[in-house]
Amino acid sequence: MRRATADRGIEVTTSTESKQGMYDHQAIEARWQARWKSEKAFAAKDDFTLPKYYVLDMFPYPSGAGLHVGHPLSYTATDIVARYKRKRGFNVLHPMGWDAFGLPAEQYALEHGIHPALTTRRNIENFRRQLQALGFSYDWDREVNTTDPGYYRWTQWIFLQLYERGLAYQAEVPVNWCPALGTVLANEEVVDGRSERGGHPVIRRPMKQWMLRITAYADRLLSDLDDLEWPEHLKDQQRNWIGRSTGAEIDFAVDGRDVVLRVFTTRPDTLFGATYMVIAPEHPEAATIVTDAQRPACDAYRDQAALKSDLERTQLVKEKTGVFTGRHAINPATGERIPIWMADYVMLGYGTGAIMAVPGHDERDHEFARAFGLPIREVVAGGDVEQEAYTGDGPLVNSGFLDGLAVPAAKARMIEWLEQQGKGVAAVHTKLRDWLFSRQRYWGEPFPILHHDDGSVSTVPESELPVRLPDVERYEPSGTGESPLALVEDWVSTVDPVSGERVRRETHTMPQWAGSCWYYLRFIDPHDDEHLVAPEKERYWMPVDLYIGGAEHAVLHLLYARFWHKVLHDVGVVSCSEPFRKLVNQGMILGEDGEKMSKSRGNVINPDEVVQRFGADAFRLYEMFMGPLTATKPWQTNGLKGTHGFLKRVHRLFVDEQGTSAVHDGEPGDDALRAFHGCLDKVGGDIERLSFNTAIAAMMECINVLVKEGPGIPRALARPFLVMLEPFAPHLAEELHATALGASESLAWTSWPEVDARWLVSETVKVPVQINGKVRTVLDVPADIGQAELERAARDDAGVATLLAQGDVAKVVVVPGRIVNFVVRPR
RNA sequence: GCGAGGAUGGCGGAACUGGCAGACGCGCUGGAUUUAGGAUCCAGUGGAGCAAUCCGUGGGGGUUCGAGUCCCCCUCCUCGCACCA
Known part of the structure; x- marks a missing residue:
């Protein structure tokens, strides 16, 4: 400490002589960054008697392009809060790390023949240098890196907890296969039928994959949102994504076949109005239902639907299409025979893949019924169902025992009746699907999973973790859905430490989200070999008090992390049910042309150049001064x-x-x-x-x-x-x-x-005096002036008095310290 | 189509519960100083007008003594979701 002080004194003298009292940001910033580093000036203390404040940035993916000006926007905001909270007596935890597994490093490796570990290390060093050049007060001793075996050992450990609780399973499922990336993607990673990263087309294809049972946590993920201090729109996005809807499952007997078609509906009250049914083209019972006569048409339709990408199926097609299966079902309420159709507006992935169609009271069914001349029946009064579907409330009609009831009561009554008749049950469905958790890529965490010759699966014991990612020469995805790891025979083939059998390792790897699901916990206790996080430290530091990051993670990282956190809560590793108490999304910084910054537009601002020219302090200040943190705003170097x-x-x-x-x-x-x-x-x-x-x-x-x-x-x-x-x-x-x-x-x-x-209080205040709402003069009056005195002072003003004399004062509004307003009627 | 957010000078943006619209900064204008300046300092800067004054917060209506702020209708922009049964 003393040495540093003395050294600094000498440096200052030198600097002063050369720059003659000018503000030399380069010398100043280098000096203090060096001192903070050597003194570990911002180390969080594990002193649990102090009030704590945990302020966290969404850690970056260290790309080869280096920091862009968007990163320091949120990082400066959290840094200001961190530095401020220290001054307010808080023990502040303000860490930084690297989300370093993932596709870009691997893509780069493929193109340039450089090992991802090497480029990752290089990129991290560059990022760290850039962040340190901005003077952020991170506790650098807590830096974590998701690709570090000491880190991903615990990622694998968490996977074991998921597996042991039945929350991780393998399934042959139709997945989002991206041929360009050579991997499958999670639903959350597919946007408009294209990959979120790169925008490549994504097709449906059945493959055996690891899945995480996030749906088991859907209700908790939904209800716990209420208490979070998060932006409302973001909570809505998560609610929307989880998409919980309540209704009933109803069984329809198929005429002439020994199968029942089960449908899910949120409107069981409209069952009397169900005049036809629709099954998804891929519905598993389709083969049983379709008649021989209709088989060629239905097969052709199904094949055509399969060829369509998600993009075409959801975006481009607005005309309803479909084909009659030739078969009828029995409406359990009316006993009527109603036709079963096949149409791609019904998705296999939601509900049961089959619906009862109520064209009178559902817009899609109405549109379809119109297109194919199917009957429309009114069962809720209040609209004109020949013209358009009526989705509002009203008394039930044409509905037997439901007649006269309002919609909510009719729903309850119908579910009761269905349950009595054994023809249906109350049911809840979510849009949320289980999380597709495996990737056919090299640069990710290996699964701690062993495959036995008999087809059974066992786990690598905790004591054997981490399962290290082997060094390989080639990272190309095989294109067949095999991971590059499958080619590393001496890694794949191993001995089960439990049974001694020869086994084969799982060759898929975890998605990038795995490491970022729990990194905020590791910051609390980054060097602990015994625990993921020591319980007493976790109890002290959690939850994160302020978390700032981009809105693009609304349903990806933030939903996954909440899910894992809840599992870890159930496992007993964490003490709270939600990880991030308060969350803020920083806005986007656009280029000087008002467009999104991108290399192709050539409007990217390099922070290094800005810091060089104006200094880190001016840069920090500017990013904060541009406008509200959450707003999208254009960069202006001026x-x-x-x-x-x-x-x-x-x-x-x-x-x-x-x-x-x-x-x-x-x-x-x-x-x-x-x-x-x-x-x-x-x-x-x-x-x-x-x-x-x-x-x-x-x-x-x-x-x-x-x-x-x-x-x-x-x-x-x-x-x-x-x-x-x-x-x-x-x-x-x-x-x-x-x-x-x-x-x-x-x-x-x-x-x-x-x-x-x-x-804070001045003796005098300026009070505007208005006549008919227009300011005519401003009085300088004592701050504590009373109402009557203020009015008198206003009337005494020469200009005001003149104007008042020109009419009759109808009303006077006097708000002490604020305003005087005379309402004057001209004579 | 549904949901959320937004529209204020030449530009980025201020304005707590309705109370002087345009804080602060950029830019611009004039001046001082300087060999010079992409330096520094001073003054000015919403629009129209010599002026008194008038007009001004996307457009239209309303509530109020008083509206950028509250209510109704409309236009445009941004971001989500998008056949979710």
């Missing part, structure tokens, strides 16, 4: 001049042109005190509200006043000002604290200054 200029003015306030301290012992004037304490009060509140742009504006206003009161700054305000500035511009604040004030200790853990409330 804007850096504003924040850089502000820092120069701050510097000049503390250091004169000769490079000597401009801090003086004079008493601060009232204006300075009022400006400072007003600012301090606002900045503190703004940080709590994550309103950083207005906090910076307030500091700019404050500095404008202090500069007018200058030259130099009174000692009484100098240090408090720097403490207030430090979360935003830590390098300059530390530098001025050390040089202009001669301090030796860092501002990192110092206390936030007390606001002196006396300076």
Whole structure:
């Protein structure tokens, strides 16, 4: 500590001589970054008596392109909060790590013949350098890397817990196969029939895959959203994705066949209006149901549907298509024979893959009935079902024992009746599917799974973890759905440590989401070989108090992580049921042309160049000053001049042109005190509200006043000002604290200054006086002036009096400290 | 189509429970200083008008002494979801 201080003194002198009291951001920033690093200035303490604050960024995927200006947006926001909370007496955990498994590294390896481990290491080093150059106050001793065997050992351990609880299973399922990427993708990774990464076409194909039973947690994932301090739209997205709907499953007998068609409906009340049925083309009973006469037509239709990509099936097709199966079913309520159709507007993946069609009260069924001339029957009064489906409430009609009931009552009554008759049950369905968890790629966590000759599966014992990813020469996906790992014979073939049998390892790998599902837990206890996280540390630090990241993870990372967290809660590893108490999505930064930044548009801003030219402090300040954190906003390099200029003015306030301290012992004037304490009060509140742009504006206003009161700054305000500035511009604040004030200790853990409330209220206030709502004059009156006196003061104003004399005062509104308004009727 | 968010000077954006619209910054204009400046400082800057004044928060209506803010209708933009039975 003392050595560092002495060294710094020498460096400062050198710098001062060469730059003659100029704001030399490069020298200042390098000096403080080095000191923070060597002193481990931001290490979180495992002192459980202190109040804690865990503030987390969504950790980045370390791409070869390096940091883009979007990363530091949220990272600066969390850094300001972290630095502020330390000053408020919190023990702050503010870590950073790397989400480093995944496709891009592997893709790059394929193209350039460089091992993903190597490019990953290189990219991480570049990212770390760039982040450190921005002065973020991370506790670097807690850095984690999802590709580190010491880390993914625990990812595999969690998989074992899932497996043992029956939450991980293998299934032959129709999957999203992406030929271009040579792998399967989760539903969440497919957008409009294309891969989320790369935008390649995705087709349906049955394959044996590892699945995670996230559906078993659907209800908890849904209901626990209510208590989270998350943006409402994001919670809605998750609710929407989970898509829970309540209704009934109803069995329809098929006329002339010994099968029942089970349907799911949210409108059991409309059963009397079911005039036909529809099955999905891939429905497993299709072969039984379709008559010989209709078989050629149905087979052709099914084949055609199979050829369509998801994109075509959901996006492009708006005309309803379908074909009659030749068979009829019996409506259990009416006893009528109703035709069974096959149509691709019914999906195998939702409900039971078959529906009862109620064209009178469902828009899709209505459209289909119209197209194929099927009967439409009204069973809920209130609309004109010949014209359009009526989906609203109303009394039931044409519905036997339901007649006269309103829709909700009719639903309940019908379910009761179905259950009595043994023809149906109340049921809940979710849109959420089980999570397809395996990938046919090299660069991911291996499964701790062994395949035996008899086809059975066993797990690698915990003591044998991690199952290390072998080094390979080739990473090409085989294209057949085999993972590249399948080619590594001496890795695949191994001995089961439990039975001693020769077994074959699972060759699929886990998806990128696996590592990011639980990294926030490892930050708490990153070097523990005994536990994923030590229980007492977990109890202290969890949950994450503030989590900031991009909205693109609304239903991917954030849903998966919540799922794993709940499983770990059930396993007893974590003490809370939800990992992220408060969540914020930062907005996107667009290019200077107002378009999304992209290499092809050539509008990408390189943070390194900006930092070089304006400095990390000006860069941090600018990113926060651009606008609200959550807003999408365009980059303007010119804007850096504003924040850089502000820092120069701050510097000049503390250091004169000769490079000597401009801090003086004079008493601060009232204006300075009022400006400072007003600012301090606002900045503190703004940080709590994550309103950083207005906090910076307030500091700019404050500095404008202090500069007018200058030259130099009174000692009484100098240090408090720097403490207030430090979360935003830590390098300059530390530098001025050390040089202009001669301090030796860092501002990192110092206390936030007390606001002196006396300076928040001024003796006089300006009160506008309106006549008929238009401001005519502004009065300077004592702040505590009463209503009557204020009105008198307004009437005494010469200009006001003249105007009042021109008419009759019909009404006077006087709000002390705010406004006076005379309503005047002309005579 | 459904859901959510948004529209304020030349630009990014301020405005707590309705109370001086345009804080702060960029840009621009003029000036000072400088060999020079993409440096610094001072002044100005919503629009129209010499002025008093008038007009101004996407458009139209309403509530109110008073509306960027509240209510109704419409237009446009962004982001989700998209045959979910």
